[in-house]
Amino acid sequence: MRRNVLPGLHLSLGITLFYVGLIVVLPLAALVFKAASLGPAEYWSIVSSPRALASYKVTALSALVATLFNLVFGLALAWVLTRYRFPGRRIVDAMVDLPFALPTAVAGISLTALFSNNGWFGSVLSEAGLKVAYTPIGIMIAMCFTSLPFIVRTVQPVLEDLDPALEEAAQSLGGSDWTIFRKVILPLLTPALLAGLSLSFARSLGEFGAIIFIAGNQPMSTEITALLIFIRLEEYDYQAAAAIASVLLLTAFAMLAVTNWLQSRALRYTVKG
Amino acid sequence: MEIRLDNVIKTFDTFRAVHGVSLTVESGELIALLGPSGSGKTTILRMVAGLEYADGGHIYFGDQDATDIPVRDRGVGFVFQHYALFPHMTVAENIGFGMSVSKVKRSKAEIAARVNQLLKLVRLEGLGDRFPAQISGGQRQRVALARALSVDPKVLLLDEPFGALDANVRHDLRRWLREIHDELGITTIFVTHDQEEALDLADRVVILKDGKIVQQGTPQEVCRDPKNAFVLKFLGDANRLIGEVRDGQARVAGVAVAAADGVADGPAEIYARPRDLDWSAAGPGVSATVSRVLDRPGERRVIATASTGELLEFDVDPERDITAGDTGFVTLRRAKVFAI
Numbered sequence: 001m002r003r004n005v006l007p008g009l010h011l012s013l014g015i016t017l018f019y020v021g022l023i024v025v026l027p028l029a030a031l032v033f034k035a036a037s038l039g040p041a042e043y044w045s046i047v048s049s050p051r052a053l054a055s056y057k058v059t060a061l062s063a064l065v066a067t068l069f070n071l072v073f074g075l076a077l078a079w080v081l082t083r084y085r086f087p088g089r090r091i092v093d094a095m096v097d098l099p100f101a102l103p104t105a106v107a108g109i110s111l112t113a114l115f116s117n118n119g120w121f122g123s124v125l126s127e128a129g130l131k132v133a134y135t136p137i138g139i140m141i142a143m144c145f146t147s148l149p150f151i152v153r154t155v156q157p158v159l160e161d162l163d164p165a166l167e168e169a170a171q172s173l174g175g176s177d178w179t180i181f182r183k184v185i186l187p188l189l190t191p192a193l194l195a196g197l198s199l200s201f202a203r204s205l206g207e208f209g210a211i212i213f214i215a216g217n218q219p220m221s222t223e224i225t226a227l228l229i230f231i232r233l234e235e236y237d238y239q240a241a242a243a244i245a246s247v248l249l250l251t252a253f254a255m256l257a258v259t260n261w262l263q264s265r266a267l268r269y270t271v272k273g
Numbered sequence: 274m275e276i277r278l279d280n281v282i283k284t285f286d287t288f289r290a291v292h293g294v295s296l297t298v299e300s301g302e303l304i305a306l307l308g309p310s311g312s313g314k315t316t317i318l319r320m321v322a323g324l325e326y327a328d329g330g331h332i333y334f335g336d337q338d339a340t341d342i343p344v345r346d347r348g349v350g351f352v353f354q355h356y357a358l359f360p361h362m363t364v365a366e367n368i369g370f371g372m373s374v375s376k377v378k379r380s381k382a383e384i385a386a387r388v389n390q391l392l393k394l395v396r397l398e399g400l401g402d403r404f405p406a407q408i409s410g411g412q413r414q415r416v417a418l419a420r421a422l423s424v425d426p427k428v429l430l431l432d433e434p435f436g437a438l439d440a441n442v443r444h445d446l447r448r449w450l451r452e453i454h455d456e457l458g459i460t461t462i463f464v465t466h467d468q469e470e471a472l473d474l475a476d477r478v479v480i481l482k483d484g485k486i487v488q489q490g491t492p493q494e495v496c497r498d499p500k501n502a503f504v505l506k507f508l509g510d511a512n513r514l515i516g517e518v519r520d521g522q523a524r525v526a527g528v529a530v531a532a533a534d535g536v537a538d539g540p541a542e543i544y545a546r547p548r549d550l551d552w553s554a555a556g557p558g559v560s561a562t563v564s565r566v567l568d569r570p571g572e573r574r575v576i577a578t579a580s581t582g583e584l585l586e587f588d589v590d591p592e593r594d595i596t597a598g599d600t601g602f603v604t605l606r607r608a609k610v611f612a613i
Contacts, residue, residue: 165357173371269404
């Protein structure tokens with residue numbers, strides 16, 4: 001039997017399982033338990049109320065747009081950071097992590113100040129007829145801000161490990177730049193992009209602090225699901241809060257399951273056999 | 274196709290990797306660029322491929338000046354040391370890649386037929402559906418060769434093609450590459466730091482040092498008539514003795530060796546291969562004491578310390594009875610003399 005450096009299976013498995021149970025499973029179980037204490041009819045009426053439905057729509061749609069935007073922009077940023085050496089590269093690289101480090105409420109307040117009608121960006125944009133603050137566009141921008149690092153940080157290491165000889169081989173075989181990107185580089189980045197995408201989407205679904213300041217929070221139009229849960233909690237309606245939260249939870253689960261499946265499909269080629 | 278390099282220069286930042294190399298590769302020839310690391314051999318190969326651009330000089334493919342033609346239009350097949358197979362494509366997709374992205378449109382059936390033909394050529398029939406991770410290193414290198422050949426290249430370029438493989442696999446692949454070359458007759462340049470590989474495989478060996486060609490010629494020419502001490506030492510083990518040349522005779526410890534014409538009188542280096550030395554109890558020879566005897570399957574390697582202080586290594590027949598501590602004389606059967 002192989003001897004490991006760290007303590008054996010029993011101890012390490014025990015500690016980790018206990019921890020996962022305490023920190024992750026228990027709160028989720030309490031949430032499901034609370035939601036389940038409602039009858040099916042009551043549960044359904046809460047989660048399918050017009051106000052809840054409107055909040056799902058704006059949350060999911062904004063999260064989708066923000067994630068797709070970050071997919072393109074994050075990939076470009078990761079590409080620039082790994083492929084080019086320019087002055088200030090390390091500073092840009094460090095700045096990518098700022099959305100992780102910054103309290104999201106601070107980000108929300110700064111974004112609101114920038115994009116409100118008399119802010120630096122907002123004043124220019126409102127002249128052009130585009131209103132950002134207190135609209136779904138504001139929500140998207142806040143989501144973009146908080147979830148950008150996920151795509152960059154998942155794609156970057158894979159790009160760094162990509163053998164330059166692969167591109168050279170494709171060139172020597174006559175491939176154009178676009179063909180090489182599409183047929184060689186992109187397929188190899190797909191698993192990392194999917195991982196970044198699912199993390200980014202899940203984070204956007206649950207984001208609260210950065211959004212509530214810029215969203216305007218009008219029920220039926222710019223009220224996100226996380227805020228609706230918060231409102232129900234403040235009304236001491238724990239069951240309704242749990243019910244709506246369970247919808248978010250299920251969505252995130254489904255999303256993770258689908259991307260995991262896509263990822264394993266995209267990684268078929270690594271299976272030895 | 275004939276490949277001609279005319280005074281090609283390449284500098285990386287401040288480091289000059291290739292100093293004005295001129296070389297002609299005849300059509301259909303198999304040529305080895307041999308040199309230690311840092312000798313510029315890979316850089317030369319990459320410039321022929323178009324993966325690097327020459328800072329000076331010209332590269333001709335036949336009569337055409339190919340110096341500034343980008344790699345994708347140059348029509349070369351390149352085999353990388355670590356295969357550089359596309360990991361997410363099957364063996365067949367890897368081989369078919371060049372044809373599927375080509376400006377010359379081919380139908381799926383045409384590509385599939387050609388892929389099968391190439392799989393047969395590299396003796397990998399039936400492995401077309403595997404992914405690179407699922408086949409052995411030697412098989413991967415054969416896929417890489419089939420892929421390079423798929424675009425009907427004018428010239429085949431191989432960068433240390435067997436460097437990452439086991440000794441056994443290497444030996445087989447070497448013979449097999451020679452067979453393929455003889456079958457297709459494609460002009461081929463390969464880079465290696467393994468002198469045995471270069472001598473076994475190539476029609477002509479080009480020996481490089483510090484970005485310059487030191488000597489080129491057939492394996493026989495470079496082995497029998499090395500131009501200088503570097504070439505001699507690089508091609509295989511050699512013992513070095515210091516002597517004195519006078520009137521065309523090199524003398525070392527009372528033994529005379531004929532020096533080639535043109536070696537000036539004065540101090541000289543005398544090089545002898547392990548097979549060119551022998552051991553005898555009585556002279557004439559360099560007096561020495563045996564310090565170790567290494568037994569090998571085909572011979573015994575004797576390591577002896579000469580009275581002049583040099584360590585001499587030579588091979589004797591397996592039956593010879595020599596043990597450490599014996600004293601006697603090392604005789605010279607054959608040697609090369611270079612002026613210092």
